[in-house]
């Protein structure tokens with residue numbers, strides 16, 4: 368578990384007045400057109416997503432859900448339609464950003480622009496959503512236009528407690544083959560992020576790992592895939608099919624950020 372920016376006052380006393388926002392990050396469903404189909408690895412992603420969502424539903428209801436990309440393995444509108452059903456069943460706000468396996472235009476048609484905003488304001492916090500998908504490439508990039516918009520937003524109001532969410536990690540993960548397909552212009556993104564005093568965390572998918580790193584007061588947090596994990600440190604693409612999971616975050620009104628990962632073990636035949 369990571370805790371960022373301890374507040375000066377007693378956080379428990381403040382929580383009575385203004386309860387923290389409970390955010391759930393889901394990522395990398397990799398659903399296929401056919402709900403019973405399997406990926407190249409032999410893994411059936413949809414029953415695994417259902418297992419993870421069932422576990423999530425058995426816990427305290429979050430305030431909102433954010434999905435950080437690779438919702439569909441091949442950008443399938445049928446997969447997006449089923450995902451909308453799964454997430455709407457929670458009865459809370461949910462939002463999505465595209466990953467390298469997604470089709471952003473198809474996502475916008477299926478989900479509508481209101482589920483893919485540039486920013487979410489919740490309590491005293493702000494979550495900035497970035498689309499880093501580049502057509503036909505596994506690596507990602509933030510466009511010059513999005514970077515200019517982000518810089519302008521943070522220049523205007525950089526002190527507000529803020530999370531940034533994107534699919535591709537803007538930092539090295541220590542897993543060589545994943546770092547080779549990361550965010551190609553990460554350094555440009557980090558300039559406005561590290562200049563703004565309010566950035567508490569950067570959330571991403573793509574790694575299929577419970578990655579956490581702390582730098583300059585910002586936590587960089589990867590999210591497990593709901594379908595399969597990519598073992599940390601592997602030199603070549605490899606898959607761990609044994610579990611899936613999600614990340615939960617508590618956004619305290621004081622600016623304190625708490626985060627942890629939850630796992631679901633899969634039977635070998637899942």
Ligand SMILES: [Fe+2]
Nearest residue numbers: 395437573575
């Ligand atoms: Fe993925």
